């Protein structure tokens with residue numbers, strides 16, 4: 001995603017603090033201690049910190065009355081192989097905990113341990129999950145910050161826009177006021193200058209950053225959005241987004257608008273964090289290019305041609321079957337299979353290209369992951385590495401796990417998976433073009449069955465090769 005470290009640290013400041021209390025009727029209600037996430041393990045106390053990923057994270061259980069006070073987490077990790085030392089685990093911990101500890105992913109990079117929120121699967125604290133933990137659900141219309149205007153219908157429309165989930169989510173954040181513009185950072189207690197870094201003229205609120213700042217206005221004009229004093233852009237961020245969302249408005253003709261918003265925000269971040277100015281025509285070019293290639297990929301994946309792609313994946317694959325229209329990138333279908341009672345997690349991928357060469361497949365299994373979502377992430381990372389190993393650097397990955405797609409596009413929103421996301425961020429750099437798209441389960445049956453077979457195997461399995469050649 002190219003987020004600068006400073007940006008990440010701000011986000012982490014906003015999502016992590018040592019404890020959370022839920023306010024009910026103005027009274028703090030119960031103390032909720034978040035579990036500790038693991039990177040180097042240096043700051044974690046084995047017997048008192050909640051680092052074991054049980055349903056409610058807790059300190060480790062010893063296998064007897066003695067708890068070695070000198071034992072530190074780094075002792076338990078073999079840094080050469082980046083794995084847990086089974087001998088020491090057996091020596092110190094209860095068997096129940098050994099299984100849980102072995103499933104904790106170990107990071108190869110040296111960052112500080114982090115705190116995560118364990119009541120949402122992302123590890124990010126949300127007001128809703130906080131209330132749920134206290135068995136209270138808050139329902140009601142979503143009101144715009146400041147004005148009290150009900151914007152629920154507008155927010156609902158965001159999820160119908162044809163674009164990747166990360167862009168839908170971004171638009172949702174724009175509307176609900178959750179973008180880290182200077183005005184918000186000040187409100188969240190980060191003492192910073194509220195003047196826009198880009199134009200150095202006005203206060204930077206969300207509407208200014210995305211729609212009103214002079215370089216931003218230029219982007220919209222170059223992208224052929226109808227501009228006019230009463231029309232667009234106005235002083236209301238809601239009206240400006242609605243200019244594109246409502247099919248009655250002229251802006252709805254501009255199909256690249258979610259990408260334009262996103263790349264405007266990226267250009268703004270490049271300016272703030274890297275002190276580099278991107279030219280408005282460059283922003284338009286990148287945004288429109290990305291929009292186009294995404295739309296093309298959708299036609300290929302969801303259109304009628306897709307059935308023939310599936311036929312190609314079937315065992316009776318024949319070359320003379322009509323292949324989908326030319327697509328230049330590799331397509332890699334990924335899936336994982338997980339069952340609470342099984343020893344292994346299964347992972348599979350299947351990579352096809354339009355050059356008529358046979359599909360390349362990969363199947364493996366490894367110790368059971370912490371959850372089905374952990375399994376999906378681990379399978380995806382393995383598939384990425386296999387693609388790098390095959391020197392496929394221009395790949396569209398396809399998954400039927402929508403949470404995986406969200407995670408990969410919003411790395412910082414999933415602190416519970418931070419260790420994996422570090423790896424994904426590094427591996428992504430190896431690709432010249434990279435995307436991850438969501439497909440239905442039906443479109444992913446072949447990979448699903450590979451993963452399932454690997455999961456049910458009694459032995460370790462690892463297979464990467466062409467084997468659907470006839």
Ligand SMILES: [Zn+2]
Nearest residue numbers: 196198199213
């Ligand atoms: Zn500005």
